Amino acid sequence: xxxxxxxxxxxxxxxxxxxxxxxxxxxxxxxxxxxxxxxxxxxxxxxxxxxxxxxxxxxxxxxxxxxxxxxxxxxxxxxxxxxxxxxxxxxxxxxxxxxxxxxxxxxxxxxxxxxxxxxxxxxxxxxxxx
Numbered sequence: 127x128x129x130x131x132x133x134x135x136x137x138x139x140x141x142x143x144x145x146x147x148x149x150x151x152x153x154x155x156x157x158x159x160x161x162x163x164x165x166x167x168x169x170x171x172x173x174x175x176x177x178x179x180x181x182x183x184x185x186x187x188x189x190x191x192x193x194x195x196x197x198x199x200x201x202x203x204x205x206x207x208x209x210x211x212x213x214x215x216x217x218x219x220x221x222x223x224x225x226x227x228x229x230x231x232x233x234x235x236x237x238x239x240x241x242x243x244x245x246x247x248x249x250x251x252x253x254x255x256x
Contacts, residue, residue, distance in 0.1 A: 130178075130215050135171050137221045138180040141228040142169050148232075158204070168235040169228055170204060179214045180224065181205060182231035 142148055142161040150161040161169035170181040181202045184192070189211045192199045196218050202210025213219055213227060 132178060133221065134213065134215050134219065134224055135178055135180060137224045138169060138171055138182075138228050141225045142232070145229070145232050163232060163236050166235045166238075167205075168231040172203075179203065179212045180228075181210055181212045182227045183209055183234045184211045184227070184231065185209075185234065188230075 157173045159171040198214040198216025201207035203212045
């Protein structure tokens with residue numbers, strides 16, 4: 127059974143709030159319910175009846191496999207398309223899949239390396255144009 131948009135979002139919210147040390151709020155806009163752990167975003171629930179999606183962090187290879195397998199899973203909206211996916215209601219998008227996606231995203235964020243241990247980012251075009 128496929129998870130309809132409102133059920134998909136409710137399932138994601140409940141799954142996120144069941145995890146330790148999670149907080150949420152609307153830091154960007156009133157239509158984006160943002161869930162964080164250790165100050166880092168792992169779930170965004172879009173509070174828009176015309177766009178009932180959730181966006182979660184995902185390993186790039188796994189993300190591409192999910193996108194190929196489900197028509198309503200797309201590269202992440204609002205965030206880096208390589209590391210985030212958006213799930214909408216559709217065939218095969220079950221409550222179990224939503225819970226797994228939220229928990230996987232949480233694990234990636236909470237177990238990721240601290241900023242001080244990440245490799246430096248290459249300067250963007252604006253930095254090299256100076």
